[in-house]
Amino acid sequence: MNQSKANFLNRLRVSQQMIESTESETEKKSAINNASGKEVLTRLLENNRAILIETDYKELAQNINTQIKQLQPVQYIVSEHPRLKELLGNELTESNQCKLADTWREAKQQLFEDIELSICFADSALCEQGALLLKADKNQPRNLSLIPETSFIVVEASNIFPDLQQCVQSAHFDTRNLPSNMVLISGPSKTADIQ
Amino acid sequence: MSDNFRIRTVDALSDDSLQNNFRGAMDFLQDKRHQAFQDLEFEKLRSEGADIRKNVIAHLPDLLEKLERKCIDNGIHVHWAEDAQQACRIVERIAKDNEVKQVVKGKSMVSEEIELNQHLEAQGIECIETDMGEYIVQLDHEKSSHIIMPAIHKTKEQIAQLFADKLNEDFGKPPKDATVDELIGVGRKVLRQKFMQADMGISGVNFAIAETGTLCLVANEGNGRISTGVPDIHVALIGLEKVIPSFAELPTLLKLLTRSATGQIMTTYLNMISSPRKDQELDGPSQVHLVIIDNKRSAMYQDDVLQETLTCIRCGACMNHYPVYTRIGGHAYGSTYPGPIEQIVTPQIEGIEHAGDLLDACSLNGACGEACPVSIDLPVVIRELRNKQTSLKPPHRVIWNIWRQFYRSTKRHALLSKFVSLCSRLPMPTPKAWSNTRTFPKPAPESFSTLIKKQKENERESE
Ligand code: SF4
Numbered sequence: 231m232n233q234s235k236a237n238f239l240n241r242l243r244v245s246q247q248m249i250e251s252t253e254s255e256t257e258k259k260s261a262i263n264n265a266s267g268k269e270v271l272t273r274l275l276e277n278n279r280a281i282l283i284e285t286d287y288k289e290l291a292q293n294i295n296t297q298i299k300q301l302q303p304v305q306y307i308v309s310e311h312p313r314l315k316e317l318l319g320n321e322l323t324e325s326n327q328c329k330l331a332d333t334w335r336e337a338k339q340q341l342f343e344d345i346e347l348s349i350c351f352a353d354s355a356l357c358e359q360g361a362l363l364l365k366a367d368k369n370q371p372r373n374l375s376l377i378p379e380t381s382f383i384v385v386e387a388s389n390i391f392p393d394l395q396q397c398v399q400s401a402h403f404d405t406r407n408l409p410s411n412m413v414l415i416s417g418p419s420k421t422a423d424i425q
Numbered sequence: 426m427s428d429n430f431r432i433r434t435v436d437a438l439s440d441d442s443l444q445n446n447f448r449g450a451m452d453f454l455q456d457k458r459h460q461a462f463q464d465l466e467f468e469k470l471r472s473e474g475a476d477i478r479k480n481v482i483a484h485l486p487d488l489l490e491k492l493e494r495k496c497i498d499n500g501i502h503v504h505w506a507e508d509a510q511q512a513c514r515i516v517e518r519i520a521k522d523n524e525v526k527q528v529v530k531g532k533s534m535v536s537e538e539i540e541l542n543q544h545l546e547a548q549g550i551e552c553i554e555t556d557m558g559e560y561i562v563q564l565d566h567e568k569s570s571h572i573i574m575p576a577i578h579k580t581k582e583q584i585a586q587l588f589a590d591k592l593n594e595d596f597g598k599p600p601k602d603a604t605v606d607e608l609i610g611v612g613r614k615v616l617r618q619k620f621m622q623a624d625m626g627i628s629g630v631n632f633a634i635a636e637t638g639t640l641c642l643v644a645n646e647g648n649g650r651i652s653t654g655v656p657d658i659h660v661a662l663i664g665l666e667k668v669i670p671s672f673a674e675l676p677t678l679l680k681l682l683t684r685s686a687t688g689q690i691m692t693t694y695l696n697m698i699s700s701p702r703k704d705q706e707l708d709g710p711s712q713v714h715l716v717i718i719d720n721k722r723s724a725m726y727q728d729d730v731l732q733e734t735l736t737c738i739r740c741g742a743c744m745n746h747y748p749v750y751t752r753i754g755g756h757a758y759g760s761t762y763p764g765p766i767e768q769i770v771t772p773q774i775e776g777i778e779h780a781g782d783l784l785d786a787c788s789l790n791g792a793c794g795e796a797c798p799v800s801i802d803l804p805v806v807i808r809e810l811r812n813k814q815t816s817l818k819p820p821h822r823v824i825w826n827i828w829r830q831f832y833r834s835t836k837r838h839a840l841l842s843k844f845v846s847l848c849s850r851l852p853m854p855t856p857k858a859w860s861n862t863r864t865f866p867k868p869a870p871e872s873f874s875t876l877i878k879k880q881k882e883n884e885r886e887s888e
Contacts, residue, residue: 235493235505238665241723242486245732274690334708338655342621359679359691368705372654376647394676405637405672410703411654414695419647 267357267392274360278417291321294349294382298323301380303346310369314351314384322349330371341377348378352385352415354402358393359414363402366411375415383415458688458742458796474681475800477674478736481666485726485735488635488668489717495638499700501713509539512718516541516627516660519714520550523658525625531644531652532556533629534739535662535718538774541627552627553619555648557612564591584608616648626652626710630663631738632678633715636671640715642696643683650696659698659710665722666735678738681798685742721774730809734769736799743793743803769806777814784811835874842872 272282285293298306305328308318328345330337350370352362362383366372375381391397394414481488493503506512520528528545530536530552542563545552554563561579565587579587585603588611603611628649632641640661642649653659669678683689702709725731772784787807794803815821831841846869871879 232505234507234511238505238507238719238723239486239489241719242489242665242726245727278693330707332707334657337707338621342617361691361695366706366709367703368707371706371708372650373708376650376654394679395673398672398675403672408637408639408697408699410698410700410706410709412697412699413650414691414697415693416691417693419645419693 267390268387271355271357271360271390274357275417278360280417287317290384291318294318295321295323297382298326298347301347303378303380305340305345306347306349307341307345307374307378308349309351309371309374311351312369314349317384318349337371338373341373345378347380347382348374349382349384350375352383352389354389354391354397355385356391356394356397356414359416361414361416363397364413364415365409366413367409372411372413375413456688458685458745470677470681471798471800473677474738474798475736477669477677478738478799481669482726482732482735484670485665485668488670489665492633492635492638492668493717495635496715497638499638501638501700501715504714504716506716506718506720508720509718512539512662512716512720513541513544515716516662517545517548517550519658519660519712520545520625521548523625523712525550525658527619527623528552528625528627529555529619529623529648529652529656530559531626531628531642531649532559533627533662535629535664536627538664539662539718539720541662553616553623555616555619555646555652557609557616557646557648560612560616561587564588581605581608588612620648620651620655623652623656625658625660626654626656627660627662628653630661630667630715631682632675633663633668634670634672634675635668637699639672639697639699641675642698643679643692643694644696645687645689645693647694650694653696653698654709657710658712658714659701660714660716661698662716662718665717665719666737682738682740685740685796685798725773731769731773731806733801733806734773736801737770738799740798742796742798743801745796769803769810772810772814777810784814839872839874842874846872 275282283293283297303326305326307328307330308314308322328340330340350364352364354363355361356363362385364370364375364383375383389402391400391402397403496503504515506515519525528550530542532554536542542552542554554560561584581603585608588608592611592615628642630640631643633639634641640663642653644650653661669675679691679695683692698713701713702711722735725734784807787804789804789808791804794801794805797803815825831837
């Protein structure tokens with residue numbers, strides 16, 4: 231297999247010398263400033279059929295409880311993200327809240343078959359993309375925001391960035407220690423395949 | 426592969442429902458793309474994108490090695506495949522080593538290019554397409570007709586019929602007049618069950634970041650994320666040109682890709698995978714494999730005109746703006762990448778001697794080149810390939826030379842046109858297929874050069 235690697239790198243290298251590189255440093259400035267940012271974020275998310283709820287810290291848990299009462303999921307799950315725990319305390323409805331099993335085999339079954347709603351934490355929001363950045367780790371499995379039909383994603387207003395460019399350059403984004411999986415989400419899953 | 430292109434084109438042109446589906450969908454996509462770029466300076470962004478991609482090409486081997494090093498550091502297995510065969514065998518071996526029985530596959534053009542499904546199925550490994558459009562196409566044993574919307578040639582009634590014919594009773598048969606949402610609901614139910622059972626997921630990659638060893642995938646349906654995040658093994662396939670230096674380049678390319686492809690500011694998901702499941706993590710694949718595929722791309726790299734092909738980000742914009750494609754649809758092409766990009770990629774991958782009529786299905790009107798978000802000069806590349814193709818066919822050269830003899834001298838040309846107009850007055854059989862929908866043009870009573878001559882004489886007389 232290493233022979234293959236050597237072969238094809240060689241083929242590329244033979245002709246590489248002939249290509250001149252066009253190093254250009256275009257100035258990259260975001261068209262979005264902070265004031266209009268939230269507006270853009272809201273508009274884009276809503277265009278993508280996401281539902282936005284603004285709330286202050288005090289009423290966060292209560293707000294989520296109201297939603298859960300309305301939607302009446304058979305079971306729902308809350309990510310163990312430390313910041314999210316801090317924000318929510320012990321105030322969420324307990325009756326239909328559940329925990330994931332310890333092995334993925336069982337947890338997978340729960341997610342696909344029983345759990346209808348999940349609550350996750352997004353590290354940041356990007357105005358220009360109209361998207362939320364979620365990182366996977368041992369507290370917040372990647373499939374939590376994916377498999378259940380409905381996801382509540384909590385993001386703090388202080389973590390809103392004008393665009394992906396600036397988020398990538400910020401301390402939020404430590405390129406030397408990236409999580410196994412990150413995802414930008416701009417709305418619920420959709421298909422344009424049947425018209 | 427492309428040899429029957431002409432026949433399929435005729436079929437496609439006589440299929441009214443196909444044409445209607447296509448025109449509607451293409452107009453829709455063209456409009457959406459146009460709107461999506463309104464908030465940005467397209468030209469500026471596009472030249473940024475082109476610069477980024479050209480720089481990648483300039484540093485390609487180094488970037489690939491860096492990508493490999495970073496991926497290995499992160500715990501991702503890296504494989505190098507020189508051609509389609511080898512790539513298929515690599516995936517097959519990963520599957521067999523891990524006793525994989527059921528594979529789910531996200532949308533990936535390169536997997537179709539190497540015909541991975543067929544290969545795995547021949548080995549007794551079931552490989553399910555999970556993109557709704559691809560799944561529909563797979564159910565009907567077809568090839569996809571559009572790289573972004575594979576089932577665009579089907580109406581919802583046709584899909585309802587297909588589901589009713591092919592799917593297991595348990596999923597509930599959709600009624601004939603099922604709505605789009607109902608159909609998608611049925612499709613989802615089937616696919617979710619496959620996801621639960623699958624032990625391996627296969628995906629493509631849109632951008633692979635060399636600096637961090639991160640694989641980036643864009644998707645609108647959750648299935649892409651499920652294929653990479655639910656099964657225990659994830660195999661990512663990547664054409665060697667998909668590497669980019671760092672996260673800094675991602676935003677620009679992403680903006681261009683999503684806007685050009687589907688006219689969206691942003692796709693529903695951007696999935697960024699940097700390693701297998703980490704210690705103490707509950708989910709995510711325990712093995713991630715990256716297969717870097719050459720399959721003639723290094724040969725394109727060696728030609729300074731054709732090399733441009735490698736900067737393509739597979740957005741499909743050239744197709745949606747391409748007059749021929751919007752009329753005959755993707756199936757006429759009969760291979761993986763339909764439209765202008767197919768015209769330049771397929772002959773290079775499958776060999777120019779198999780290109781047949783494919784390269785001629787283009788009026789060089791330039792619409793595709795103008796739409797391309799990374800400024801690939803598609804018409805120039807197509808012309809270059811035509812040159813190559815023609816130089817392989819001696820009769821072409823002879824005919825060309827004769828043509829030149831007549832068109833170089835006014836006298837000879839006048840003689841020729843007289844001869845032709847005389848001939849066309851004779852009763853002659855007209856080609857049936859052609860004259861079915863058209864009337865044969867009648868030559869003007871007098872040729873252009875005679876008219877000019879007469880006019881000059883008149884002028885002289887009146888002086
Ligand atoms: S050639 Fe340009 S427009 Fe066509 S798919 Fe590639 S990047 Fe898109």
